[in-house]
Amino acid sequence: MTVWNWLAVGGAAVLALVLVAEIRRRAATGPTGRRFFRHPTAAPALFVLAFFVTVALAAPLVTPYRPYFQIDITRLANHAPSEQNPLGTDPFGRDVWSRLVYGARISLGIGALAMLVAVTTGVVVGGVAGYFRRWVDATLMRLVDVGLAMPRMFMLLMVVALWEHVPLAVLVLLIGLTGWFGTSRLVRAEVLSVREREFVAAARALGAEPARVIFRHVLPNAAAPIIVSAALGIGNVMLLEAGLSFLGMGVPSPAPSWGNMIADCWQKMAVAPWCATFPGLAISLVVMALNAVGDALRDALDPRKEVA
Amino acid sequence: MTEPLLRVRDLKTYFVTEHGSGTARAVDGVSFDLYPGETLGLVGESGCGKTVTSLSVLRLIPEPPGHIRPGSFIEFAGRNLLTLPPRELRAIRGNQIAMIFQEPMTSLNPVFTVGDQIAEAAIVHQRLSRRAARARAIEMLKLVGIPDPAQRVDHYPHQMSGGMRQRVMIAMALVCHPKVLIADEPTTALDVTIQAQILELLERLQAELGMAVMLITHDLGVVAGSADRVVVMYAGQVVEQAPTPDLFARPLHPYTDGLLASVPRLDAPPARARGRLHAIPGQVPAASDWPGGCRFHPRCPYAWDRCRDEEPPLLDASTGEPGIHSVRCWLLTEPQRRTARPVP
Numbered sequence: 001m002t003v004w005n006w007l008a009v010g011g012a013a014v015l016a017l018v019l020v021a022e023i024r025r026r027a028a029t030g031p032t033g034r035r036f037f038r039h040p041t042a043a044p045a046l047f048v049l050a051f052f053v054t055v056a057l058a059a060p061l062v063t064p065y066r067p068y069f070q071i072d073i074t075r076l077a078n079h080a081p082s083e084q085n086p087l088g089t090d091p092f093g094r095d096v097w098s099r100l101v102y103g104a105r106i107s108l109g110i111g112a113l114a115m116l117v118a119v120t121t122g123v124v125v126g127g128v129a130g131y132f133r134r135w136v137d138a139t140l141m142r143l144v145d146v147g148l149a150m151p152r153m154f155m156l157l158m159v160v161a162l163w164e165h166v167p168l169a170v171l172v173l174l175i176g177l178t179g180w181f182g183t184s185r186l187v188r189a190e191v192l193s194v195r196e197r198e199f200v201a202a203a204r205a206l207g208a209e210p211a212r213v214i215f216r217h218v219l220p221n222a223a224a225p226i227i228v229s230a231a232l233g234i235g236n237v238m239l240l241e242a243g244l245s246f247l248g249m250g251v252p253s254p255a256p257s258w259g260n261m262i263a264d265c266w267q268k269m270a271v272a273p274w275c276a277t278f279p280g281l282a283i284s285l286v287v288m289a290l291n292a293v294g295d296a297l298r299d300a301l302d303p304r305k306e307v308a
Numbered sequence: 309m310t311e312p313l314l315r316v317r318d319l320k321t322y323f324v325t326e327h328g329s330g331t332a333r334a335v336d337g338v339s340f341d342l343y344p345g346e347t348l349g350l351v352g353e354s355g356c357g358k359t360v361t362s363l364s365v366l367r368l369i370p371e372p373p374g375h376i377r378p379g380s381f382i383e384f385a386g387r388n389l390l391t392l393p394p395r396e397l398r399a400i401r402g403n404q405i406a407m408i409f410q411e412p413m414t415s416l417n418p419v420f421t422v423g424d425q426i427a428e429a430a431i432v433h434q435r436l437s438r439r440a441a442r443a444r445a446i447e448m449l450k451l452v453g454i455p456d457p458a459q460r461v462d463h464y465p466h467q468m469s470g471g472m473r474q475r476v477m478i479a480m481a482l483v484c485h486p487k488v489l490i491a492d493e494p495t496t497a498l499d500v501t502i503q504a505q506i507l508e509l510l511e512r513l514q515a516e517l518g519m520a521v522m523l524i525t526h527d528l529g530v531v532a533g534s535a536d537r538v539v540v541m542y543a544g545q546v547v548e549q550a551p552t553p554d555l556f557a558r559p560l561h562p563y564t565d566g567l568l569a570s571v572p573r574l575d576a577p578p579a580r581a582r583g584r585l586h587a588i589p590g591q592v593p594a595a596s597d598w599p600g601g602c603r604f605h606p607r608c609p610y611a612w613d614r615c616r617d618e619e620p621p622l623l624d625a626s627t628g629e630p631g632i633h634s635v636r637c638w639l640l641t642e643p644q645r646r647t648a649r650p651v652p
Contacts, residue, residue, distance in 0.1 A: 198411055201409065207433060208428065223419075
């Protein structure tokens, strides 16, 4: 780890701090923003997320090695954390810090993209079911019941097992398409209530077609639960990806993800605890941060929470 | 007389009630005509079917639980709206027949600017570009008398007062210059001075744009001020219809009588000057359980046996041109009974 790397990490931390401070400054002007930051964990959680995202984006600057580079290829020894390898090296002689940073790109990326797939599907299905009701609703919701009754992990394992090497895009789609059931129920419930409001009748009286009414008038008014479920959803998806990767069914080695980093190391837990501990800590930290942000958003977007 | 623009015949809109225990016959055989350029007042108490009638015209009744019975007929420009395919119906909604809703507070979408919402109908029906639609929105805001339209166009509904929001609603409805405007209690949620402004505005716009207005209200003062003809509804039926001056000078149905007597007046005759305002006794019965015979008989001061047993048809009571004043009341056949008991 060179001086420049340390400086870059420091720079990322400062950038994240500035970012959070700026968001906080802007948020203070509205009641929603104030409610968000009233949560004691909201600002630290935002900082954690901002830090990981900046570091992941600036990966080549903050890491001394490429993630695949085997420093000590002849002995394949685990080096303990040192000035050279701040988080030590793994059983293949690769720098854990470098892999952690590049792994953030993959883990956070999969989390965000898969969540996007899940939320989009869930919003469309829930919106259509809630707006049209009757047999459309009944059919879609029975489908959701089936989806919710299936153990997701086993379903994913089964599908993944049929592939030799799962491309990342397929993994994202799979995780996304098995994760929208809860969101669709939430959206449906919200749509059922919003569709009865008068401006929806007014929009229909204007001659707007169903798609326009759903996407322009109903769903924007149901945004709060969607945003919250998205924020909480990323954490869930990241845990799932970690689990899959740990079982060797997710992100294929040697590409680093936080899950397969733990998989590479868990057998050496007794002699080289740093190797599995740090990716594990990273997962916990980010998921905790996401949950905290989700909770704060939930309170912030619910105007009924307005207390004097 | 000229051809009617909108012809409603034997409209029946029923609702299946929650527990399947019965059918609420909210609108039960309503017929009336709307002529080009006129203002038709639709009057009655809450629960008499006014709003359901107006929603039925645009087929905005939520189905289920509601449905319009076969045999009903709503003709607009030579076509039956009730059998029109959805796409053609949407081409009429907002474009040829527009509607203003009762609650300006809840009828505007809180997440869009008023400009967006006014422009929406123009974008839907006339495929205007965003820029042109925005210009049209500003023009409409000016038309409905909102100061600073160029700034107001970017405001959200919560930044406006009730009266302004109602003006925005009117602008939304009129953006495509409809032939028919259905105004469902447009002034009920507003305070009295604003009410007068909104009614004046409607009247002015009606004259400028030459549209027909169906004004739904429970306020006879509003009717007297703006309607050319009045349809009085009770219990899902038309009980009396007449030109406005005729109705006020010669109300024939005891229900119309009662409504007129319930309006507070400064020039009240001494007999009524005891400080108590007249109220029609009782309430509108439940729509799932209309009384047999004349539906008004349990509340009618003149009711006799025939009213309990036999439902009166709409009888022609015109003094001049036939058919312009009709009433659903047996008193017309036995006028001497009216004097048997004085108007309370």
